[in-house]
Amino acid sequence: MPRPRTEARLRHHLTYVNCFVVDGRPVYVATGTTRVPGLNAAGPWNDGIFVWVAHSLEGPWRLADTTGVRPDAEKGKVWSPEFAGENRPGRTVVAPWQEYWHDDRFGKRGNAWAPEVHHFQGRWYIVACMGDHSRKVGSFMLVSEGGVEGPYRLVEGNLEKPFGESFIGGPSFIEPGAYHHIDGGLHSEGDDAWLVLHNDLYAKFRDDMEGIVTTTGLPRCQQTPYSPEPYLEGAYVFKYKGKYYLVHAAWDRTSVDAYGSTRNAYDPPGADRVQYQYDAVVAVSDSFEGPYSERWTAGVGAGHNNFFEDHRGGLWATFFRNPAQGHWKDPERVADAAVPGVVRLEWTGRKDARLYVERRDTCR
Known part of the structure; x- marks a missing residue:
């Protein structure tokens, strides 16, 4: 569905919502995969990651106020391959493997999928995935140097590639060696945090949260x-x-x-x-x-x-x-279809x- 351009209209998919208590007050965050007007899917390219915030689940939900970070950019857009020009020595916002690229078959390519927003040890993080049309497909993490609105930069562990190792997978048009484990997430307890990867791999984050503790082969949840x-x-x-x-x-x-x-x-x-x-x-x-x-x-x-x-x-x-197949x-x-929503859970x-x-x- 269309990627939202207004405060009130959250219209995207792969919805993520969470609640964090920051400075004694609840902060609700929402994000998801979006598509640009004129395309019927979130590929072969989209324009990045948007974040909404609210003080309660009922709202009002508003796009994160990014005007202080990028006064001339679209409000709420916290990261995009468009921001590659902001890279500086020692500070990478968009790695080369995340930048837009072109080929004769698809034209413009490069898309971000399934973002999650997390607040851990006083800092905001976004874990997301570069989608099937990217130069390298897989999960990465951003860290904010300010509030939930950013500015965000890429962590050191993703400067060259996504988390994990490459393997054969995904659609046939993905180039050999480009596919890594997708849909990464973050799970934290106390002072420790783990990367959760598709679909049962995990890894502990380093103490500085700039990458994962590498091992020979990532462990799997049993x-x-x-x-x-x-x-x-x-x-x-x-x-x-x-x-x-x-x-x-x-x-x-x-x-x-x-x-x-x-x-x-x-x-x-x-x-x-x-x-x-x-x-x-x-x-x-x-x-x-x-x-x-x-x-x-x-x-x-x-x-x-x-x-x-x-x-x-x-x-x-x-x-x-x-809406990819079936009922919706x-x-x-x-x-x-492809609309964000929340539903209550019950515990047995x-x-x-x-x-x-x-x-x-x-x-x-």
């Missing part, structure tokens, strides 16, 4: 996979009441069973399987590394989201109604320690 295991994305870790929740996005695919009835399952792609809903699936553990329980569906159609706690202790999840691609519904208690999208019969 999961209980489906059988067979489908493609998952959008890994996010949320801690609540001493439990760790590992959230993924999974496509529910429909097929016809032996009795002629419709079957819904998180199956890998197949000739007789049709993508239908983009769901949020969750597993729980007593530790960050796992082992994690069997997964359950926390929200139908709510995939690629995050869980968060508001300043009053209420639990919420974001959603954006993925239907012409009758597509106008209501300590025995099961499960979080779900709140059911209608329990909604307040």
